[in-house]
Amino acid sequence: MTTPIYLxxxxxxxxxIALGLLLASAEVDLVGIGGVHGNVSAAQGVENTLRLLSLxxxxxxxxxxxxxxxxxxxxGGGVPHIHGSNGLGGIVLPATAATPxxxxxxxxxxxxxxxxAGALEVIAVGPLTNLGTALQRDPSVAGRISSVTLMGGAAxxxxxxxxxxxxxxxxxxEAALAVVSxxxxxxxxxxxxxxxxVFEDSDRQKLLAAEAMFVRSLGQILDxxxxxxxxxxxxxxxxxxxxxxxAIAIGAIAPGNAPRVPVTVDTSDGPGRGQTICDLRGQRMxxxxxxxxxxxxxxxxxxxxxxxLIDHLLSFGRKLVDAGF
Numbered sequence: 001m002t003t004p005i006y007l008x009x010x011x012x013x014x015x016x017i018a019l020g021l022l023l024a025s026a027e028v029d030l031v032g033i034g035g036v037h038g039n040v041s042a043a044q045g046v047e048n049t050l051r052l053l054s055l056x057x058x059x060x061x062x063x064x065x066x067x068x069x070x071x072x073x074x075x076g077g078g079v080p081h082i083h084g085s086n087g088l089g090g091i092v093l094p095a096t097a098a099t100p101x102x103x104x105x106x107x108x109x110x111x112x113x114x115x116x117a118g119a120l121e122v123i124a125v126g127p128l129t130n131l132g133t134a135l136q137r138d139p140s141v142a143g144r145i146s147s148v149t150l151m152g153g154a155a156x157x158x159x160x161x162x163x164x165x166x167x168x169x170x171x172x173x174e175a176a177l178a179v180v181s182x183x184x185x186x187x188x189x190x191x192x193x194x195x196x197x198v199f200e201d202s203d204r205q206k207l208l209a210a211e212a213m214f215v216r217s218l219g220q221i222l223d224x225x226x227x228x229x230x231x232x233x234x235x236x237x238x239x240x241x242x243x244x245x246x247a248i249a250i251g252a253i254a255p256g257n258a259p260r261v262p263v264t265v266d267t268s269d270g271p272g273r274g275q276t277i278c279d280l281r282g283q284r285m286x287x288x289x290x291x292x293x294x295x296x297x298x299x300x301x302x303x304x305x306x307x308x309l310i311d312h313l314l315s316f317g318r319k320l321v322d323a324g325f
Contacts, residue, residue, distance in 0.1 A: 002029035003250070004116040006109055008066070009242070010038025010126030011048040012083035013225040017199075018125055018242035019049065020218055021309060023056050024316030025250055030058075031120075032112050034066045034105025037075040038126040038171055040087035042068040044078075045126075046100050048087050054096035055214040056316075057325045063098075066105025066130040070172035079167075082228050089221040106133040113144040123249045124150040124179075125242035127168050132175025135182055142184040151245035152176065153190040153263075153276030155297050162274065166191050169265060170274030177265040180276075180295050187296045188263065189245040190276065193255075197240040197305045198233065201226060206310055212317035212325060240305050247305050248298060252312070256300040259287040263295040 005028055009015040022028050035046035046065045053061055069075050084090035103111065109130065112120055122145055124131055131148070134141050152168035153176075159165040169176045180186055204226065207219030226236040247253040262279040266272040278297050282288055 002027055003121055004029045004031045004119055005121050005123060006032045006034070006112050008034045008036060008105065008122065008124040008126060008130050009045065009049070010036050010040060011045040012039030012087040013089055013221050014240065014242040015039065015125055016048070016052055016088060016221060017218055017240070017309070018246040019052055020214070020313050020316070021243055021246050021252065022250070023058060024312040025252065028250055030061050031116065032108050033061060033063045034108055034130050035063065036066045036105065036126045036130045037068045037070070038078070038168065039083045040078045041075065042066050044087055050098045050100070051093040051096050052214070054098055055093065055217060055325070057320060057323060059096070059098045062101045062108065064103055064105040064108040065100050067133055070127065070129050071132050071174045076171065082225070084224050089224040091217065091221045093217060105130040106137060109134045110138050110141055113141045117144045119146055120144065121146050121249065122148045123246055124148065125245055127171035128175040128179045129172045132172065132178045135178050142182040145184045147185045147187065148179065149187045149189065149245055149249035150179070151189050151194065151242050153188050155190050155192050155276065155278040155280060155299060157191045157195065159275070160191060162271070164272055165274030166276065169276050173265050173267045173274045177267055180263045180265060183294065185294060187248065187298060188276065189248055189298045192299045193301055194241040194244045195239050197244050197301060198237050199240050199306050199309070201236045203306050203310055207313060210314060210317040212320040214320055214325065215313050215317035218313065240309070243309055244301065244305050247308065248301065252308055253305050254302040255298040256302045257287045258296050258298040259283055260289040260293045260296045262290060262293050263297065
Protein backbone atom coordinates (compact mmCIF):
# COMPACT_ATOMS: atom_id res chain seq x y z
CA MET A 1 0.00 0.00 0.00
CA THR A 2 1.22 3.48 -0.85
CA THR A 3 0.06 6.85 0.42
CA PRO A 4 -0.96 9.51 -2.12
CA ILE A 5 0.93 12.72 -1.39
CA TYR A 6 0.72 16.21 -2.82
CA LEU A 7 3.95 18.18 -2.27
CA UNK A 8 3.87 21.98 -2.21
CA UNK A 9 7.32 23.55 -2.41
CA UNK A 10 9.52 26.50 -3.41
CA UNK A 11 12.29 24.28 -4.69
CA UNK A 12 15.55 25.44 -3.24
CA UNK A 13 18.31 23.33 -1.73
CA UNK A 14 16.52 21.70 1.20
CA UNK A 15 13.33 21.27 -0.85
CA UNK A 16 15.42 19.25 -3.31
CA ILE A 17 16.67 17.00 -0.50
CA ALA A 18 13.09 16.55 0.75
CA LEU A 19 12.00 15.64 -2.79
CA GLY A 20 14.80 13.07 -2.95
CA LEU A 21 13.60 11.51 0.30
CA LEU A 22 10.04 11.23 -0.98
CA LEU A 23 11.16 9.73 -4.29
CA ALA A 24 13.30 7.23 -2.40
CA SER A 25 10.43 6.07 -0.17
CA ALA A 26 8.56 3.06 -1.53
CA GLU A 27 5.50 3.81 0.60
CA VAL A 28 4.99 7.20 -1.07
CA ASP A 29 2.88 7.80 -4.18
CA LEU A 30 3.79 11.35 -5.18
CA VAL A 31 0.67 12.22 -7.17
CA GLY A 32 1.36 15.93 -7.72
CA ILE A 33 3.74 18.76 -6.95
CA GLY A 34 2.90 22.46 -6.80
CA GLY A 35 5.39 25.31 -6.95
CA VAL A 36 5.08 28.50 -4.93
CA HIS A 37 7.07 31.71 -4.40
CA GLY A 38 9.65 31.64 -1.63
CA ASN A 39 13.28 30.63 -2.03
CA VAL A 40 12.86 31.49 -5.71
CA SER A 41 9.96 32.48 -7.94
CA ALA A 42 7.23 29.91 -8.45
CA ALA A 43 8.29 29.40 -12.08
CA GLN A 44 11.97 28.90 -11.19
CA GLY A 45 11.05 26.48 -8.44
CA VAL A 46 8.95 24.44 -10.86
CA GLU A 47 11.80 24.37 -13.37
CA ASN A 48 14.10 23.12 -10.62
CA THR A 49 11.58 20.44 -9.69
CA LEU A 50 11.16 19.26 -13.27
CA ARG A 51 14.92 18.96 -13.75
CA LEU A 52 15.33 17.00 -10.53
CA LEU A 53 12.48 14.67 -11.44
CA SER A 54 14.02 14.07 -14.86
CA LEU A 55 17.34 13.07 -13.28
CA UNK A 56 15.40 10.66 -11.07
CA UNK A 57 13.50 9.14 -13.98
CA UNK A 58 10.17 10.49 -12.71
CA UNK A 59 8.91 12.71 -15.50
CA UNK A 60 5.55 11.03 -14.91
CA UNK A 61 4.83 13.11 -11.80
CA UNK A 62 2.68 16.16 -12.70
CA UNK A 63 4.07 19.52 -11.61
CA UNK A 64 2.00 22.73 -11.52
CA UNK A 65 3.06 26.35 -11.26
CA UNK A 66 1.36 28.01 -8.31
CA UNK A 67 1.12 31.47 -6.82
CA UNK A 68 4.02 33.87 -7.28
CA UNK A 69 2.61 36.50 -4.92
CA UNK A 70 1.36 36.08 -1.34
CA UNK A 71 -2.34 36.55 -0.66
CA UNK A 72 -1.52 40.14 0.36
CA UNK A 73 1.62 42.03 -0.58
CA UNK A 74 4.41 41.16 -3.01
CA UNK A 75 6.95 38.40 -3.55
CA GLY A 76 10.22 39.46 -1.95
CA GLY A 77 12.47 38.14 -4.72
CA GLY A 78 13.84 35.00 -3.08
CA VAL A 79 17.01 34.38 -1.10
CA PRO A 80 19.93 33.92 -3.53
CA HIS A 81 22.42 34.46 -0.69
CA ILE A 82 21.18 31.20 0.85
CA HIS A 83 19.97 29.03 -2.05
CA GLY A 84 22.01 30.47 -4.89
CA SER A 85 20.95 32.38 -7.97
CA ASN A 86 18.71 29.57 -9.27
CA GLY A 87 17.66 28.06 -5.94
CA LEU A 88 19.93 25.05 -6.41
CA GLY A 89 23.13 26.63 -5.21
CA GLY A 90 23.89 27.96 -8.67
CA ILE A 91 24.38 24.39 -9.94
CA VAL A 92 22.91 24.02 -13.44
CA LEU A 93 21.19 20.66 -13.81
CA PRO A 94 20.63 19.10 -17.25
CA ALA A 95 17.68 20.57 -19.14
CA THR A 96 14.49 18.56 -19.45
CA ALA A 97 11.75 18.38 -22.04
CA ALA A 98 9.17 18.03 -19.28
CA THR A 99 6.82 20.97 -18.80
CA PRO A 100 4.33 22.01 -16.12
CA UNK A 101 0.72 20.94 -16.43
CA UNK A 102 -1.85 23.54 -17.48
CA UNK A 103 -3.75 23.73 -14.20
CA UNK A 104 -2.32 25.84 -11.41
CA UNK A 105 -1.19 24.36 -8.11
CA UNK A 106 -4.32 25.25 -6.14
CA UNK A 107 -6.56 23.64 -8.76
CA UNK A 108 -4.29 20.60 -8.81
CA UNK A 109 -4.69 20.25 -5.05
CA UNK A 110 -8.47 20.61 -5.32
CA UNK A 111 -8.64 18.01 -8.10
CA UNK A 112 -6.46 15.55 -6.20
CA UNK A 113 -8.55 16.07 -3.06
CA UNK A 114 -11.52 14.67 -4.98
CA UNK A 115 -9.56 11.92 -6.73
CA UNK A 116 -8.05 10.71 -3.43
CA ALA A 117 -10.77 11.93 -1.06
CA GLY A 118 -10.00 11.05 2.53
CA ALA A 119 -6.59 9.58 1.67
CA LEU A 120 -4.57 12.46 0.22
CA GLU A 121 -1.80 13.80 2.45
CA VAL A 122 -0.29 17.26 1.90
CA ILE A 123 3.33 18.14 2.62
CA ALA A 124 4.01 21.88 2.36
CA VAL A 125 7.59 23.10 2.69
CA GLY A 126 7.31 26.65 1.35
CA PRO A 127 5.03 29.63 1.94
CA LEU A 128 1.43 28.46 2.20
CA THR A 129 -0.11 30.60 -0.54
CA ASN A 130 -1.21 27.69 -2.73
CA LEU A 131 -2.97 26.03 0.20
CA GLY A 132 -4.54 29.33 1.21
CA THR A 133 -5.73 29.88 -2.36
CA ALA A 134 -7.24 26.39 -2.49
CA LEU A 135 -9.13 27.10 0.75
CA GLN A 136 -10.44 30.35 -0.71
CA ARG A 137 -11.66 28.62 -3.87
CA ASP A 138 -13.23 25.67 -2.06
CA PRO A 139 -13.25 25.67 1.76
CA SER A 140 -14.62 22.11 1.73
CA VAL A 141 -11.23 20.85 0.57
CA ALA A 142 -10.22 20.60 4.23
CA GLY A 143 -12.70 17.77 4.72
CA ARG A 144 -11.14 15.69 1.94
CA ILE A 145 -7.52 15.89 3.10
CA SER A 146 -6.17 13.20 5.43
CA SER A 147 -3.42 15.38 6.88
CA VAL A 148 -1.28 18.47 6.29
CA THR A 149 2.36 18.52 7.38
CA LEU A 150 4.20 21.78 6.99
CA MET A 151 7.69 23.05 7.62
CA GLY A 152 7.35 26.43 9.18
CA GLY A 153 7.19 28.57 12.24
CA ALA A 154 9.08 28.80 15.48
CA ALA A 155 7.33 27.74 18.68
CA UNK A 156 9.91 28.46 21.38
CA UNK A 157 12.97 29.17 19.24
CA UNK A 158 13.70 32.56 17.65
CA UNK A 159 12.69 33.16 14.06
CA UNK A 160 15.03 33.15 11.09
CA UNK A 161 13.65 36.09 9.14
CA UNK A 162 12.72 38.31 12.09
CA UNK A 163 13.21 37.90 15.82
CA UNK A 164 10.03 35.82 16.04
CA UNK A 165 9.05 34.79 12.50
CA UNK A 166 10.20 31.90 10.33
CA UNK A 167 10.43 32.55 6.57
CA UNK A 168 7.77 30.18 5.21
CA UNK A 169 5.16 31.59 7.58
CA UNK A 170 6.27 35.21 7.32
CA UNK A 171 6.28 35.15 3.51
CA UNK A 172 2.49 34.72 3.60
CA UNK A 173 1.19 35.15 7.12
CA GLU A 174 -2.45 35.39 5.98
CA ALA A 175 -2.26 32.09 4.12
CA ALA A 176 -0.55 30.46 7.09
CA LEU A 177 -3.32 31.64 9.41
CA ALA A 178 -5.91 30.20 7.03
CA VAL A 179 -4.11 26.85 6.93
CA VAL A 180 -3.74 26.42 10.71
CA SER A 181 -7.35 27.59 11.22
CA UNK A 182 -8.94 25.23 8.68
CA UNK A 183 -10.65 22.04 9.96
CA UNK A 184 -8.02 19.54 8.81
CA UNK A 185 -5.30 17.83 10.88
CA UNK A 186 -2.12 19.93 10.72
CA UNK A 187 1.36 19.01 11.89
CA UNK A 188 3.84 21.88 12.11
CA UNK A 189 7.56 21.07 12.03
CA UNK A 190 9.12 24.36 13.20
CA UNK A 191 12.66 25.62 13.64
CA UNK A 192 12.68 24.13 17.14
CA UNK A 193 13.00 20.67 15.57
CA UNK A 194 14.70 21.40 12.25
CA UNK A 195 17.62 23.36 13.69
CA UNK A 196 18.59 20.37 15.84
CA UNK A 197 18.72 18.00 12.86
CA VAL A 198 21.96 18.66 11.03
CA PHE A 199 23.49 17.27 7.83
CA GLU A 200 27.28 17.16 8.11
CA ASP A 201 29.90 17.55 5.41
CA SER A 202 30.76 13.87 5.83
CA ASP A 203 27.16 13.12 4.81
CA ARG A 204 27.49 15.37 1.77
CA GLN A 205 30.67 13.56 0.72
CA LYS A 206 28.73 10.29 0.62
CA LEU A 207 26.24 11.86 -1.78
CA LEU A 208 29.05 13.21 -3.95
CA ALA A 209 30.56 9.71 -4.18
CA ALA A 210 27.33 8.14 -5.44
CA GLU A 211 27.20 6.76 -8.98
CA ALA A 212 23.73 8.11 -9.73
CA MET A 213 23.79 11.66 -11.10
CA PHE A 214 20.63 12.55 -9.19
CA VAL A 215 22.24 11.76 -5.85
CA ARG A 216 25.55 13.41 -6.76
CA SER A 217 23.66 16.54 -7.77
CA LEU A 218 22.09 16.75 -4.33
CA GLY A 219 25.58 16.74 -2.84
CA GLN A 220 26.70 19.46 -5.25
CA ILE A 221 23.84 21.84 -4.55
CA LEU A 222 24.46 21.54 -0.79
CA ASP A 223 27.92 23.12 -1.13
CA UNK A 224 26.97 26.86 -1.00
CA UNK A 225 24.16 26.04 1.43
CA UNK A 226 26.80 24.71 3.82
CA UNK A 227 28.75 27.93 3.37
CA UNK A 228 25.72 29.93 4.49
CA UNK A 229 25.26 27.82 7.62
CA UNK A 230 28.86 28.43 8.69
CA UNK A 231 27.50 31.59 10.31
CA UNK A 232 24.95 29.58 12.30
CA UNK A 233 26.86 26.46 13.32
CA UNK A 234 30.51 27.48 12.94
CA UNK A 235 31.23 24.55 10.61
CA UNK A 236 30.23 23.35 7.15
CA UNK A 237 26.87 21.68 7.65
CA UNK A 238 23.21 22.58 7.31
CA UNK A 239 19.92 22.26 9.12
CA UNK A 240 17.46 19.77 7.63
CA UNK A 241 14.35 21.94 7.49
CA UNK A 242 12.20 20.59 4.66
CA UNK A 243 13.58 17.02 4.77
CA UNK A 244 12.60 16.69 8.43
CA UNK A 245 9.02 17.75 7.71
CA UNK A 246 8.84 15.25 4.84
CA ALA A 247 10.37 12.51 6.99
CA ILE A 248 7.90 13.04 9.81
CA ALA A 249 5.00 13.14 7.35
CA ILE A 250 5.85 9.73 5.89
CA GLY A 251 6.96 8.12 9.16
CA ALA A 252 10.67 7.87 8.31
CA ILE A 253 11.37 9.73 11.57
CA ALA A 254 9.12 9.73 14.62
CA PRO A 255 8.35 13.00 16.39
CA GLY A 256 9.37 13.32 20.02
CA ASN A 257 7.68 16.02 22.05
CA ALA A 258 4.75 16.91 19.79
CA PRO A 259 1.66 18.16 21.64
CA ARG A 260 -1.56 19.10 19.91
CA VAL A 261 -2.23 22.71 20.93
CA PRO A 262 -4.03 25.85 19.71
CA VAL A 263 -1.95 27.72 17.12
CA THR A 264 -2.48 31.07 15.44
CA VAL A 265 -0.37 33.37 13.27
CA ASP A 266 0.24 37.09 13.78
CA THR A 267 -0.98 38.92 10.67
CA SER A 268 -0.54 42.41 12.09
CA ASP A 269 1.81 45.00 10.62
CA GLY A 270 3.87 45.18 13.79
CA PRO A 271 7.15 43.52 14.80
CA GLY A 272 5.34 40.27 15.56
CA ARG A 273 4.05 39.77 11.99
CA GLY A 274 4.49 36.18 10.88
CA GLN A 275 5.01 34.80 14.37
CA THR A 276 3.57 31.33 14.91
CA ILE A 277 1.90 31.59 18.30
CA CYS A 278 1.65 28.13 19.87
CA ASP A 279 -0.21 27.82 23.17
CA LEU A 280 2.27 25.57 24.96
CA ARG A 281 1.05 26.26 28.45
CA GLY A 282 0.79 23.17 30.61
CA GLN A 283 3.54 21.21 28.83
CA ARG A 284 6.20 21.12 31.57
CA MET A 285 5.32 17.56 32.58
CA UNK A 286 5.51 16.30 29.00
CA UNK A 287 3.44 16.58 25.82
CA UNK A 288 -0.23 17.07 26.64
CA UNK A 289 -2.86 17.45 23.94
CA UNK A 290 -5.34 20.25 24.44
CA UNK A 291 -9.01 19.55 23.91
CA UNK A 292 -10.30 20.35 20.40
CA UNK A 293 -6.88 21.58 19.16
CA UNK A 294 -6.23 20.45 15.57
CA UNK A 295 -2.57 21.45 15.20
CA UNK A 296 0.31 19.27 16.37
CA UNK A 297 3.59 21.10 16.99
CA UNK A 298 6.74 18.98 16.67
CA UNK A 299 9.30 20.35 19.11
CA UNK A 300 11.88 17.62 18.54
CA UNK A 301 12.38 14.26 16.86
CA UNK A 302 13.14 10.91 18.46
CA UNK A 303 16.16 10.31 16.21
CA UNK A 304 18.53 12.27 14.00
CA UNK A 305 17.42 12.38 10.38
CA UNK A 306 20.90 12.45 8.80
CA UNK A 307 21.64 8.70 8.87
CA UNK A 308 18.12 7.83 7.71
CA LEU A 309 18.36 10.34 4.88
CA ILE A 310 21.72 8.98 3.71
CA ASP A 311 20.39 5.40 3.72
CA HIS A 312 17.34 6.36 1.68
CA LEU A 313 19.20 8.46 -0.88
CA LEU A 314 22.07 6.03 -1.45
CA SER A 315 19.68 3.09 -1.77
CA PHE A 316 17.59 5.08 -4.24
CA GLY A 317 20.74 5.97 -6.16
CA ARG A 318 21.64 2.29 -6.58
CA LYS A 319 18.16 1.62 -7.96
CA LEU A 320 18.54 4.51 -10.40
CA VAL A 321 21.83 3.10 -11.69
CA ASP A 322 20.27 -0.31 -12.12
CA ALA A 323 17.47 1.33 -14.12
CA GLY A 324 19.93 3.18 -16.35
CA PHE A 325 19.78 6.65 -14.76
